[in-house]
Amino acid sequence: MLIGIFSDCHCGYKYGEERWKDSFIALNEAIDKTLDCDLIIMAGDLFDTRIPKPEVFAKVAKILSKAQTIPSRTKFLEIINKEKIEMSPLALRGIPIVAIHGTHEKRSKHMINPIQALEHAGLLIHLHCATAVFEIEGRKVAIHGMSGVSDRYAKDVFEQWNPKPIPNALNIIMIHQSIEPYIYSPLEPPSMKIEDLPKGFDLYVLGHMHWHETRIFKEGQLLVCGSTVPTTIHKIESEQEKCIHKYDGENIKSIPLENQRKIFWKEFEFNPNIKENIETFISTISPFKPKPIINIKVKGSIKRDQLIPSFSKIEEKYKDKAIININKNIEFEGFKEQIEMLKLLKEQRLPPEEHGLKILQENLKQVNCGIRVDEIFEYLVDGNIDLIFNILTGKQTTLKSGLEKWAS
Numbered sequence: 249m250l251i252g253i254f255s256d257c258h259c260g261y262k263y264g265e266e267r268w269k270d271s272f273i274a275l276n277e278a279i280d281k282t283l284d285c286d287l288i289i290m291a292g293d294l295f296d297t298r299i300p301k302p303e304v305f306a307k308v309a310k311i312l313s314k315a316q317t318i319p320s321r322t323k324f325l326e327i328i329n330k331e332k333i334e335m336s337p338l339a340l341r342g343i344p345i346v347a348i349h350g351t352h353e354k355r356s357k358h359m360i361n362p363i364q365a366l367e368h369a370g371l372l373i374h375l376h377c378a379t380a381v382f383e384i385e386g387r388k389v390a391i392h393g394m395s396g397v398s399d400r401y402a403k404d405v406f407e408q409w410n411p412k413p414i415p416n417a418l419n420i421i422m423i424h425q426s427i428e429p430y431i432y433s434p435l436e437p438p439s440m441k442i443e444d445l446p447k448g449f450d451l452y453v454l455g456h457m458h459w460h461e462t463r464i465f466k467e468g469q470l471l472v473c474g475s476t477v478p479t480t481i482h483k484i485e486s487e488q489e490k491c492i493h494k495y496d497g498e499n500i501k502s503i504p505l506e507n508q509r510k511i512f513w514k515e516f517e518f519n520p521n522i523k524e525n526i527e528t529f530i531s532t533i534s535p536f537k538p539k540p541i542i543n544i545k546v547k548g549s550i551k552r553d554q555l556i557p558s559f560s561k562i563e564e565k566y567k568d569k570a571i572i573n574i575n576k577n578i579e580f581e582g583f584k585e586q587i588e589m590l591k592l593l594k595e596q597r598l599p600p601e602e603h604g605l606k607i608l609q610e611n612l613k614q615v616n617c618g619i620r621v622d623e624i625f626e627y628l629v630d631g632n633i634d635l636i637f638n639i640l641t642g643k644q645t646t647l648k649s650g651l652e653k654w655a656s
């Protein structure tokens with residue numbers, strides 16, 4: 249028995265830019281490398297955005313459909329905590345794919361996210377606080393999944409779900425959250441601790457973190473999947489290869505993806521010769537194919553009347569050799585606090601939606617309307633401004649009555 253596991257493919261990442269193909273190349277390789285498995289599970293952030301372009305969606309659908317062309321001995325037994333009617337029997341052709349959605353795909357519960365859209369198309373089984381049970385080689389295999397939710401509610405949602413291992417089965421549980429001590433971004437303090445995960449599961453699969461790691465955990469094993477493509481590049485990501493993983497019910501084997509870019513990562517302290525320092529560093533790197541990514545961070549502070557240097561000429565000069573990102577982390581003396589938040593946001597390269605959500609959160613602190621800020625935000629993003637205005641001004645008290653009104 250073999251189960252293929254990977255996460256955080258971020259399909260559509262940098263779409264329209266030089267690296268636009270990378271996420272699809274990685275997903276394609278991940279699927280190709282798991283076509284010898286009985287089951288494929290994906291732990292969130294298959295897409296980079298919650299409303300991917302049709303071009304992105306179509307490419308992903310086509311790649312996933314390959315798994316359906318391979319005959320499989322895996323039998324579907326049951327789905328728990330989810331209406332069977334939501335599942336398409338088409339998803340049981342070939343090697344079944346079971347997926348949760350991640351933070352990048354999360355939409356309000358009244359809306360369909362792209363992972364659910366793939367489920368509607370019969371390409372996978374989507375889990376959110378639900379369990380899919382299969383039989384492989386006469387052995388029961390239960391996949392328990394909770395999709396990504398805002399970190400501050402994760403503990404509550406998890407406790408409400410209260411997943412329990414199925415007796416006499418191989419039990420795999422997967423989530424997509426920051427969970428202490430695994431924290432992807434300091435902007436999202438976790439409400440869950442790894443110790444909160446109940447015992448009795450054979451494998452605990454974590455999506456969301458983009459580096460990978462395997463360790464013994466409780467009576468089973470913990471697998472931090474990591475991403476298949478580098479996005480926000482943590483230093484640790486430049487030190488390890490992107491991988492997919494295979495689990496045979498006992499051991500986890502991590503298999504590196506072959507078609508990936510090498511990543512170089514270097515931090516510089518700001519100084520008068522900074523440009524020469526950077527150029528010297530770049531020139532020590534020998535050429536690679538595909539073009540490597542060189543991530544440079546310049547730290548330090550300068551006086552208010554000084555100009556922040558521009559490095560765009562360096563990025564341009566070496567553009568045939570590498571994809572160079574020079575991130576300036578330079579602050580004006582005396583303005584530290586004001587720019588701390590912006591700096592943090594920039595460093596995390598959060599999508600504009602997340603920036604907006606933070607700002608809305610700040611501004612809505614005094615309002616006590618009983619509806620989550622992230623839900624309000626999603627309605628605003630989708631253009632339902634009047635509805636939210638009515639709710640915040642007290643003219644309307646629930647989101648539901650608004651929706652019903654429109655439907656009639």
Ligand SMILES: [Mn+2]
Pocket residue numbers: 256293350352456457475
């Ligand atoms: Mn991710």
